[in-house]
Structures are given as structure tokens and as C-alpha cells.
Amino acid sequence: MPLLAISLVSAGAIAYEVLLIRLFSIVQWYHFAFMIISIALLGYGASGTFLAVFRRPLVKRFDAAWQAFAVGFGASAPLGFALAQRLPFNSLAVAWEPSQFAFLGAMYVILMVPFFFAANCVGLAFVRFAEKVGRVYRSDLAGAGLGAAGIIAVLFALAPADALRLIGFLGFLAAAVSARGSGHRRRRALALAVLGAAFVAALPGSWLAPRLSPYKGLSLALRVPGAEIARQSSSPLGMISVVRSPTIPFRHAPGLSLNSRTGPPEQLGVFTDGDGMTVINRYTGRREDISYLDFTTQALPYHLSDGPRVLILGAGAGAGVLLARYHGARHVDAVEMDPAVARLAERDFADFAGRLYEPGHVQLHVAEARAFVAAAGKRYDLIEVSATGSSGSAGAGGLGATYAYTLEAFVDYLRRLAPGGMVAVSGWAKLPPRGTLKLFATAIAALERVGVAEPGRRLMLIRDWRTATLLVKNGDFTEADVGAARIFARRRSFDVAYYPGMARDEANRYNRLQAPYFHDGAVALLGPAPSRFQARYKFDVRPTSDDRPYFFDFFKWRTLPEFLALRSKGAMPIVEWGYLVLLATLVQAAVLSTVFVLLPLRVLRRRGASGRGSGRVALYFLCLGLAFLFVEIAFIQRLVLFLGHPLYAVAVVLAAFLFFAGLGAGFSPRLAARLKGRRGPPAIAVAVTAIAILALAYAGALPGVLPWMVSWPQAAKVVVALGFIAPLAFCMGMPFPLGLSILAERLPGLMPWAWGINGCASVISALLAALLAIHFGFAAVVVLAVALYVVAAVAFLNPLGIGAER
Amino acid sequence: MNSRGWKSHWTRLAAAVVVMVVAAAGAVGDEDGVLSVRRAAMVRVIQAHSALVGAMGPAAEISEPVLRAMGRVPRHQFVPSGLEGMAYADRPLPIGHGQTISQPYIVALMTELLGVGPGAVVLEIGTGSGYQAAVLAELGVKVYTIEIVPPLAEAAAARLARLGYGTAEARPGDGYYGWPGLAPFDGIVVTAAASHVPPSLVQQLKPGGRMVIPVGSPFSVQQLVLITKNADGTVKTEQLLPVRFVPLTGGH
Known part of the structure; x- marks a missing residue:
């Protein structure tokens, strides 16, 4: 049995998935990358169909078939990307040209191929070694776990195009390992390995290098x-x-x-990723060279404070730091998440940037903003949060989770302020107002959370035609503050949109809108019935929270008909596409999955292989596929802030879940054997009970427990995260092989089908989890996952179907 | 709103039918005739849209002269070969080099906002295909236009000359400092992506002159910024949505 070979293919497949998201974020934009790859993963579902139909001949020639699939994966992974990126798909024109969907469809099909081959390797092994599904599944999961962590490490060292070669080679290597292990002559193994190396080396660099959309x-x-x-x-x-x-x-x-x-x-x-421009300013130490910075809305807080101690979150290439220096900040802590961006002004272009950072006085920290704030011991006079920079805003336009602007974030920021200090958030002032009002609403909620009776006395908002700056003060704004702000705005022809006691006719004077929308919105949000305003408003401007961290989701179903009616009349740009793209992806995935799942069922029925209980089999594996990823995704969200970086969270959680679930899978036959024949609950019930208890306990307790440890060293935090994940993942690894091994005994024809359902469910799960979290939050996603596990267990234990004999 | 919506629906439907009938007839008729009918249909679509704009800005309707100018410029000459068939659809089209020719309706709206007529002098930053310049030239305006991408600038200059738009002069280069030797201008259009309004352009605007800046991405204009220089030299800025859309802020 090619266990190591299975691990290699699984590692390659998950690494390929992560890499494709990276590559298509460069070529296209993030949300389309997400959509393309989600659908391509349905190659797993297609594999289930394929194996269900051709199970017998494939098992007969297992070695040759397996090696062919592995080679197929190795060859199609790099070639698929090379081909897909050559299609003239233009995501910007999708709304204008339905024909673009043909290119999108072609991309789906091309990129499904590698996942189809990889899934065939694992699925065929399940069928062939039906009596040892636990061990096969363990190899699959362990490989995937290592692949998830490995690709992230690899991407620090290799360019994406070279990582693509490496993944291609893994496919050939897996075939070679399998050839060697299956008793073939060594020569064949060697030949496969050499062939793979030659193949990936021969791929022209121009095929694999990302070709950016000309519109980036x-x-x-x-x-x-x-x-x-x-x-x-x-x-x-x-x-x-x-x-x-x-x-x-x-x-x-x-x-x-x-x-x-x-x-x-x-x-x-x-x-x-080829977009979202920011700049490094040349600074020679002459103040007048950078005086333009004082003529942006971002400069407002410096006119209300004197030599402040400043914390800049999202420092990027350093414009905010320059502004702080211009205004004689006493001390600056600048936090930037991406070390490559941080190093630009600090090291690579330090002379050009005028030695922006001086240790001790102007200090650069490479960290995630929220994690830095949570661990910071200091208090600041000004905390500046940039929402116009590109760094860390990969989800802008799409629907990434954003933790910098949540209710809890504002509460953290407020707690780090010295008396009289301010939080300043500068961002794009989109029309009609959306993000600006959502920020305002979130700031109000945070002030209320920390016990401020009249939030309106602590808020100030100004804007020009592109940007808006919101100030939240730790204390009431004084008349002197208001006076200074009005002078600041008047001299620059900026509009004041809100300050305590502001008259409506002072709004909307310089950059005129049809009505003072920003002022009216701010006043309504502070008024007696903010929820009525939010309900009436045509965009979702309710505060975001860590549980529902989708700041850039402004979509409202109610507004959609109006948008559609105005679509060709200039409304296209104001439609919120992020949510619709997510929804469209989910619908496509559901339809295609149904095709993959129903098709083989009909074929199998015709052959008479499928007896009673096939519905329960489907339900069981559907529930497991959905629930596993629900828990995983909720955990990633929960650990982003704790581990200080979305990337670490993804790497640690994915790798840990897959690895420990693999161990659980390996253990499951022993548990089943131990419990068999005894009085008491069967293995599946034990596993699901443990999953339910752990998942619900974590969902309830982790938000309260993790902040205690957030200032620990990174290694210690990873160990803590692993400690939490291990027992839960271990249990979550068991239901799938338990079900599969019973299928192997009773309905072996359904095994590939179950594998396909599980694959499709995983795709749908990732999309559904995001959609559910947007509406109900991640806690709800975990509760639903537990419910799905219980449904699965009931379906499993019911005498009608499988597992009655336990 | 409802009856209006219906009306525009019928107008568009009628326009579509006309286009289809004529397109079918075009198989035997002459091509210029077909294109001019399509162009007329495009103008009717623009007219129908413009009646809806106004809630977020002052531009109530596209005026007759602008519509006439739109009806005369052979837009199919400004799109890449192969896309001529879509030239008169009310949508943006790619013209290569990562740039687009704007949606006709947006071009009409921007022309309208400039508020210029015969004899006026307009500066355009971002020539693109030269279509906007041609529309202005049709209005009897003298247009100076600057394009940052040299191949686009050359192609546009040649195209404008070939089509007889002698009053439109195109050159490659950096538009940030305007065209000082020819200033001041009655109007300025900045179609190049601008992070801010270049101060020198404001200076080159005549008192009473207007500057229009579309803000957005290549395939979508999110808002139009209209800057008016008052007689005393001070400036007024207005932000317009190119669509009739009311976000409902009033609590009353």
C-alpha cells in the first residue's frame, strides 16, 4: 500500500490549492481567485463519480492506474495554471459581457483536472485497500497537513512559479515511490522521478510566471x-x-x-499583488518637501494635539510615519504586518525614505495590528489606523475578514489611549456613503461598550472628495478642539461632517453632494433610533464585530432590485459585488455538486449496486464534509488575532487539524474494535459526543481565555493553539473512516461515491461558512457544525442503514 | 419613478428592435446606413438614461447639442478592430494598453457637465482612443489632449486627423502640469486616474470654467467630480453619482 505516496499527492494537492489562490490574486483579483479555486476543487467530486463508474477495471490494474493518476496530477498542475492564465478572462468586464462566463467556465474545467487526478489517487486507494481505510485516510490527512504548512514555508523561499514546478514534481515523485513500493523494478521508479524532474525543469518560465491583468x-x-x-x-x-x-x-x-x-x-x-498602490516618499529632512501631507484629512488629529505619542497601525511604506514626524510627534510606534513592506522604508530604500525609522524614537514593529495593541503595555495620545493603504486589505472589494475595524478593535484601541488621546481612522469616502458610516456606527458601539453615556461628544468626522477621517476621543471634544478642527478644515476646503453640536448647514459646503449625506447619516446613527436608520439605509452599515468581521460587506438584498434596474444606467460601480460573487460561487458549487453526486447514484442504481440506505450514506458523508470545514474555518477565524497573523492562523490550524485528524483516523479502527460487541455506545457516538463537547466548550470559552495569553511568545502561542486543536481534531478524524470502513464491508460500490460527496461538501462548506458568518457570526457556524455531526451520527446509527451492527 | 422606468424600458426595447431590424436589413443595405441607425439608437438610450439622473447631482438632462454631437461621431472608428459591432452599445470597451473607451452615456454626461459650446477651448488629460476629444470637436470646441501612453497618443492623433477633427490636437506626454502655453481653458477633462486634483490644472482654468474628473476603475465610473472656478478665482467642488440613486439618510 503506497502510504507515503498517498501523503505526497495529498500534500501536493493542498499546496496547489494554496498556491493557486496566491497566483490568481496576482493575475486577477482576490475574490475571483477564491471563486475559481473553490469550483476547481470540485475535481474531488468528479473523481468520486469517475471511480464509482470505473471502480472494477481500475482496481484490477491498481498500480498502473495509481501511478498514471499521480503523474497526471504532476503534469496537469503546472500546465493547468499556464493554460488557465492565458485565457482572456477579464473579471472587470463580467458585468458588461456575459460571454466572459465562458472563459470562467473554461478556467474551472482546466483547473479541476489536477484536483481530479489527486483525488483519484486517494479515492482509488480507499477502494483497493477497503479494509484499511483508517490508515489510508491517515496518510491522506497527514500529507495534506504537511502540504498546507509546507507551501507557506516554501513561498517564503521560492517564487510562485518555482513552487508550481515543485508541486508538479511531487506528483511524479509520488508515482515513483508507489512504483518502488509495489515491487516493480527500481528502474521504473527512477525513470518516473527523472521524468518528473526533466518535465518541470523543461517548463518555460514564461508559461508559469503570473501574467497580470492589463488593468491592474x-x-x-x-x-x-x-x-x-x-x-x-x-x-x-x-x-x-x-x-x-x-x-x-x-x-x-x-x-x-x-x-x-x-x-x-x-x-x-x-x-x-500588482495593485493597490502606496508610495515611498523621498525625504531629505527638509520639512517643506513633505508639507503636502499636512493638506490631507489624515493630518487633522495632529492639529488637535501637541507632540503626541503616536501608534500607527498599518504603517505600509511610511507615509503616516512621515506625517507624524512632520508634526513633531514625541514618539512613534509604527506597526506593519508584512515584513517585506515594512523593510522597504526601513532597509531596502532607507536612504530614499530619509532614514524614517530611528530606533528608540521612531520604532518599527512587524506585527499584526490587533495583536500588537492587545500585547502593548503603553498608552498613546494618538492611535492612527489607516484604511487606505493596501497592506492587509487583501479582502477589499472581495469579502475578506477584517479585524482592524471591529467593535472589539475599537474597544482595544480606546483602552490604549492616554486621557484626552484619540483614535484616528482615515479611509476612502465612497459614494454613496458606506464604509465611513459603518466605521462611525462601530465607534459609537465601542464607546457605549466602554461605558460612555454620550458617544456623540467624543466623535468628529471630516471628509474631502476621496477620503474621510474619523476621530474618537478618550474624553469629550472641547470647544478649543472644535475650533481648531474647523480652522483646519476651512483652510483646506475640507468638509466637516460631524462634531458635537454641529449645525446641519455647516456640512456639505466645499465638496458638495446633493444633500449632506455624511452629516445626516452620522446624526441619525447618534439619534434615538439608529437601528431604524440602519434598516432603512440601502447599504448594510451596522457595526462589525470579531464574530462577524466583514467590514466590506455592505450588501442588502432589499437594494438589489433597484441596482439591477439601474444596472446599465450607471449603477454598476456602486453594486456591492463581493457578496454576490460569493453567493454565485456557492450556487455554482451546489449545482455542480448535485450533478457529480446524483449522476453516479443513478448509474449505481441502474447496476443494482446501491441498496437501501444510500440516502443515509449520502447524508452521513455530506454532514461530515460540511461540519469538518465549518469547525476548521471557525477555528482559523478565532486564532487570527491570537496568533497575530491570518497566515499563521491558516497554516497552524490547517496543518494541525489535518495532522491530528489523521492520527484520529489511524486510531479509529482500534477504537471500533475495542468497543465492538461490548455494551455501551458505539465508536461513532463516542467520537461525536467528544466533538460536540469540545467544539462547544471552545466556542464558548476561547474568546475569553485566549486574550490572557496573547502577549506570550509566538512559539508558546503556537503550542497553546496546537494543544487546543489536538483533541478536537483527533476526534474529528474518526467519523469519516468509521463510516467508510463499514461501507467497505456492506456496500463497497458506494465507497467512491461517499468520497465524492465528502469532497463536494467540503467545497460547499467553505463558501457556506463565509456566508453564514456574514449573517450570523462564527459562533453560529460552530453550533451548526455540532448539529451536523449529531445528524450524521443519528443517520449512521439508525438501523435502516449502515452501522447497525456496530 | 415607476411609469418613468416603464417608459425608458419601452424606449430601450424600441431601440433594440430598430437596431435588430436594421441590422438584418444591413446585410443587403450599405454599412454606413446601418451604423448611423445604430448610432441614433445609442443616442436614444443615452437620452433615456439621462432623464433619470439628477437625484445625486445637478445634471438633469443631456442637452440637445451634446446628443447631436454624440450622434455624429463615428464611435466604431474609435474601437479596436473586431469590436466595431459593439461600438454603439452603451458600455465601455477595451482599447488595449489596459485602457478603455468609456460608456457613451458617461461621455455624454461628462461633456454635458463641462458646459462648453462653439469656440470654447478645452484641455483633456488622458486621450485614450480620442473619442471624448472628437465629441467635443463636434461641438465646435478646440480640444488639446495629452496621453501618457505613447502608442495610444499616436494612434489617437492619427485617428482624429483622419476623421477630419482638425480642431482636436493630441500629443503624448505628462498631463500633470497641463498645457501652460495654451492656458487658460474653458474646460478641463481629467480621464487619467488622478489621486488628487493637480493644482496647476486648477490654475489653468478660466474663471467660470469647469473641470470634470471621473473617479473609478477602467470599466466603471464610481463618481464624477466637478470643479467650477468662480469669477473671483475661488473654486467649488461637487461630487456626482452617474446614476439616480438615493441612499435614504433622512430620518424625516
Whole structure:
């Protein structure tokens, strides 16, 4: 039995999945990357159908078939990406051109192929070694766990294109290992390995290197005569490109006042995944060179404070730090999550940036913002949160979870303020107002949470035509504050949108809208019936929380018909596509899954292989597939803040869940054997009871327990996370092989089908979990997962179906 | 709103029918005739849309002269070969180099917002295909237009000359500092992605002149910024949504 070979293929498949998201985030945009890969994973479902139909001939020639599938995976992984990215799919034009969906469909099909082959390897092994499904499943999961963690490590060292070669080679290597293990001559194993190495080495670099959409910011910047890439680096966090444009300089100054007499100095453009430009400003120490910064809304808090101690969250390439220095901040702590971005101003272009950071005085910290704040011992006069930078906002436009603007985040920020200190959040002022009002609502909720009776006395909001800055003070705004803010705004032709005691006719004077929408929104949110306003408003502007951290979700079903009616009349840009893309992906996945699942059922029925209980079999594996990922995803969300980085959370949780579930799978036959014939509950009931107790206990207790340990060293926190995950994952690894081994005894024809259902359910699960969390929060996702496990156990134990004999 | 919606629906439907009938007839008729009918249909679509705009901004309707100009410019000459068939659909189209030719309705709206007529002098930053410049030239406006991507600038200059738009002058280069030798201008259009309003462009605007800046991504204009220079040299900025959409903020 090629256990090691199975692990290699599983590792390759999950690494490929992670890598594809990375690659398509560079080529396209994140939310389409997510959609394409979700659907491509249905290759697992297709494999179930395929194996169900061709089970017998494939088992007969197991070795040859298995090796062919492994080679198929190795070859199609790099080639599939090379081909898919050559399709002229333009996600920006989808709304205008239904024909784009044909390209999208072609991408799905092409990228399904590698997952289909990988799934065939595992599925065929289940069928062939039906009596040892626990061990096969253990190898599958252990390999996947190592693959998930491994690809992240690999992406720190290799460019994505080379990682693609490595994954291709894994497929050939798996075939070689299997050939060796199955008693073939060594020569065949060697030949397969050499073939694989030659194949991946021969792939032209131009096929594998990401070809950016021509509409991405980096592509556009490089079309300007003389523009060139000065430096480019890649990590699992993103591809960072620094562009120099000497002929026609960058002049990036979002929301620069019309009254500014100076523009920005010489700049280098910084692109994350080829988009979302920020800049490194040239700073020679001459204050007047950067005086333009004082003519942006972001400068407001410095006019209300004197030599503040500043904390900058999301420092990016350093514009905020420069602003703090311009205003003579007494001390600056600058926090940036992506080390590659942080290093630009600190090291790679330190001279250009004018030695922005001075240890002790202006200090750079590479950390996730929330984790830094939670662990910080200091108090600040100003905490600046940037929402216009690119770094860490991979979900902008799509629907990534964002923890910097949640209710709990604001509470944390407020607790780190010195008396009279301020939180300042600057972000894009989109029209019609959405994010700005959601931030305002979240700040109100946070002030109420910390016991402020009149939040309206502590808030201030100004805007220009691109950006808005919200101030939240630890204390009431004084008349002097208000006076200074009004002078600041008037001199720059910025509009005040809210301050305590503001009259409506003072709003909307310089950058005029049809009505003072920002002011009216702010007043309504502070008024007696904020929930009535939120219900009436055409975008979702309710506060976000750590449990529902989707800041960029503004979608409301109620508004959709109006959008659709106005679609061709200019409304296209204001439709919130993120949610619709997620929903569309879920619908597609559900439809395609049904095809994969129902098709073989009909075929099997016709052959008479499927007896009573096939419905229960389907229900059992569907529930397991859904529930496993629900728990996993909820855990990732829960640990993002604790482990200080979404990437660490994904790596640790995925790897740990898969690895310990693998151990559980390996143990499951022994548990079943031990309990068999005895009085008392069968193995499945024991496992599900343990899962239910642990999952619910964690859901209830972890939000309270984890913050206690958040300031521990990283290694200790990883150990803690593993300690929590291990027992739960161990138990979660058992139901699948327990069910499968009983199928093997009684209805072996259904085994591939069960494998396919499980694969489809996993795809649907990831999408459904996001959708459920948007509406109900992650705690609800865990509760639902437990319910699904219970349903699965009941279906399993019912005398009608399998497992009655336990 | 409802009856209006219906009306526009019928207008569009009628336009679509006309296009289809004519397209079928075009198989035997001459091509120019087909294209001019399609163009007329496009103008009717723009007209129908413009009647709906207004709630978020002052532009109530696209005026007759602008509609006439839109009806005369051969838009199919401004799109890449192969896309001529879609030239008169009310949608943006790719023109290569990561750029697009804007949705006709947006072009009409921007032209309208500029508020210029015969004899006026307009500066355009971001020539693209040259379509906006041609529409302005049809209005009797003298247009100076600057494009940052050299191949686009060359193609647009050649195209405008070939189509006889002698009053539109295109050159490649950096538009940030405007075209100082020719200033001041009655109107300025900034179709290049701008993070802020370049101060030199404000300076090159005549008192009473208007500047229009579309904000968004290549395939979608999220808002239009209209800057008006008052007689005393001060400026007024307005932000307009290109669509009639009321977010309902009032508690009353």
C-alpha cells in the first residue's frame, strides 16, 4: 500500500490549492481567485463519480492506474495554471459581457483536472485497500497537513512559479515511490522521478510566471515611458513590487486639498499583488518637501494635539510615519504586518525614505495590528489606523475578514489611549456613503461598550472628495478642539461632517453632494433610533464585530432590485459585488455538486449496486464534509488575532487539524474494535459526543481565555493553539473512516461515491461558512457544525442503514 | 419613478428592435446606413438614461447639442478592430494598453457637465482612443489632449486627423502640469486616474470654467467630480453619482 505516496499527492494537492489562490490574486483579483479555486476543487467530486463508474477495471490494474493518476496530477498542475492564465478572462468586464462566463467556465474545467487526478489517487486507494481505510485516510490527512504548512514555508523561499514546478514534481515523485513500493523494478521508479524532474525543469518560465491583468495598477504603471521595477519580492503574504518612474513621476497624494501649494516629493510606487498602490516618499529632512501631507484629512488629529505619542497601525511604506514626524510627534510606534513592506522604508530604500525609522524614537514593529495593541503595555495620545493603504486589505472589494475595524478593535484601541488621546481612522469616502458610516456606527458601539453615556461628544468626522477621517476621543471634544478642527478644515476646503453640536448647514459646503449625506447619516446613527436608520439605509452599515468581521460587506438584498434596474444606467460601480460573487460561487458549487453526486447514484442504481440506505450514506458523508470545514474555518477565524497573523492562523490550524485528524483516523479502527460487541455506545457516538463537547466548550470559552495569553511568545502561542486543536481534531478524524470502513464491508460500490460527496461538501462548506458568518457570526457556524455531526451520527446509527451492527 | 422606468424600458426595447431590424436589413443595405441607425439608437438610450439622473447631482438632462454631437461621431472608428459591432452599445470597451473607451452615456454626461459650446477651448488629460476629444470637436470646441501612453497618443492623433477633427490636437506626454502655453481653458477633462486634483490644472482654468474628473476603475465610473472656478478665482467642488440613486439618510 503506497502510504507515503498517498501523503505526497495529498500534500501536493493542498499546496496547489494554496498556491493557486496566491497566483490568481496576482493575475486577477482576490475574490475571483477564491471563486475559481473553490469550483476547481470540485475535481474531488468528479473523481468520486469517475471511480464509482470505473471502480472494477481500475482496481484490477491498481498500480498502473495509481501511478498514471499521480503523474497526471504532476503534469496537469503546472500546465493547468499556464493554460488557465492565458485565457482572456477579464473579471472587470463580467458585468458588461456575459460571454466572459465562458472563459470562467473554461478556467474551472482546466483547473479541476489536477484536483481530479489527486483525488483519484486517494479515492482509488480507499477502494483497493477497503479494509484499511483508517490508515489510508491517515496518510491522506497527514500529507495534506504537511502540504498546507509546507507551501507557506516554501513561498517564503521560492517564487510562485518555482513552487508550481515543485508541486508538479511531487506528483511524479509520488508515482515513483508507489512504483518502488509495489515491487516493480527500481528502474521504473527512477525513470518516473527523472521524468518528473526533466518535465518541470523543461517548463518555460514564461508559461508559469503570473501574467497580470492589463488593468491592474502595476501593469498600468509600467506602461508609462521610463517606468521600471526597482525591486520585487514575493512571500505568502503577497508579491511586493517597487516601481521607479523617473520620466513621468508618481504623484500619489489621495485627497490632497485643492489649496495645497505643494505636491508630493519624488516617490516610488509600491504595489501589493500588482495593485493597490502606496508610495515611498523621498525625504531629505527638509520639512517643506513633505508639507503636502499636512493638506490631507489624515493630518487633522495632529492639529488637535501637541507632540503626541503616536501608534500607527498599518504603517505600509511610511507615509503616516512621515506625517507624524512632520508634526513633531514625541514618539512613534509604527506597526506593519508584512515584513517585506515594512523593510522597504526601513532597509531596502532607507536612504530614499530619509532614514524614517530611528530606533528608540521612531520604532518599527512587524506585527499584526490587533495583536500588537492587545500585547502593548503603553498608552498613546494618538492611535492612527489607516484604511487606505493596501497592506492587509487583501479582502477589499472581495469579502475578506477584517479585524482592524471591529467593535472589539475599537474597544482595544480606546483602552490604549492616554486621557484626552484619540483614535484616528482615515479611509476612502465612497459614494454613496458606506464604509465611513459603518466605521462611525462601530465607534459609537465601542464607546457605549466602554461605558460612555454620550458617544456623540467624543466623535468628529471630516471628509474631502476621496477620503474621510474619523476621530474618537478618550474624553469629550472641547470647544478649543472644535475650533481648531474647523480652522483646519476651512483652510483646506475640507468638509466637516460631524462634531458635537454641529449645525446641519455647516456640512456639505466645499465638496458638495446633493444633500449632506455624511452629516445626516452620522446624526441619525447618534439619534434615538439608529437601528431604524440602519434598516432603512440601502447599504448594510451596522457595526462589525470579531464574530462577524466583514467590514466590506455592505450588501442588502432589499437594494438589489433597484441596482439591477439601474444596472446599465450607471449603477454598476456602486453594486456591492463581493457578496454576490460569493453567493454565485456557492450556487455554482451546489449545482455542480448535485450533478457529480446524483449522476453516479443513478448509474449505481441502474447496476443494482446501491441498496437501501444510500440516502443515509449520502447524508452521513455530506454532514461530515460540511461540519469538518465549518469547525476548521471557525477555528482559523478565532486564532487570527491570537496568533497575530491570518497566515499563521491558516497554516497552524490547517496543518494541525489535518495532522491530528489523521492520527484520529489511524486510531479509529482500534477504537471500533475495542468497543465492538461490548455494551455501551458505539465508536461513532463516542467520537461525536467528544466533538460536540469540545467544539462547544471552545466556542464558548476561547474568546475569553485566549486574550490572557496573547502577549506570550509566538512559539508558546503556537503550542497553546496546537494543544487546543489536538483533541478536537483527533476526534474529528474518526467519523469519516468509521463510516467508510463499514461501507467497505456492506456496500463497497458506494465507497467512491461517499468520497465524492465528502469532497463536494467540503467545497460547499467553505463558501457556506463565509456566508453564514456574514449573517450570523462564527459562533453560529460552530453550533451548526455540532448539529451536523449529531445528524450524521443519528443517520449512521439508525438501523435502516449502515452501522447497525456496530 | 415607476411609469418613468416603464417608459425608458419601452424606449430601450424600441431601440433594440430598430437596431435588430436594421441590422438584418444591413446585410443587403450599405454599412454606413446601418451604423448611423445604430448610432441614433445609442443616442436614444443615452437620452433615456439621462432623464433619470439628477437625484445625486445637478445634471438633469443631456442637452440637445451634446446628443447631436454624440450622434455624429463615428464611435466604431474609435474601437479596436473586431469590436466595431459593439461600438454603439452603451458600455465601455477595451482599447488595449489596459485602457478603455468609456460608456457613451458617461461621455455624454461628462461633456454635458463641462458646459462648453462653439469656440470654447478645452484641455483633456488622458486621450485614450480620442473619442471624448472628437465629441467635443463636434461641438465646435478646440480640444488639446495629452496621453501618457505613447502608442495610444499616436494612434489617437492619427485617428482624429483622419476623421477630419482638425480642431482636436493630441500629443503624448505628462498631463500633470497641463498645457501652460495654451492656458487658460474653458474646460478641463481629467480621464487619467488622478489621486488628487493637480493644482496647476486648477490654475489653468478660466474663471467660470469647469473641470470634470471621473473617479473609478477602467470599466466603471464610481463618481464624477466637478470643479467650477468662480469669477473671483475661488473654486467649488461637487461630487456626482452617474446614476439616480438615493441612499435614504433622512430620518424625516
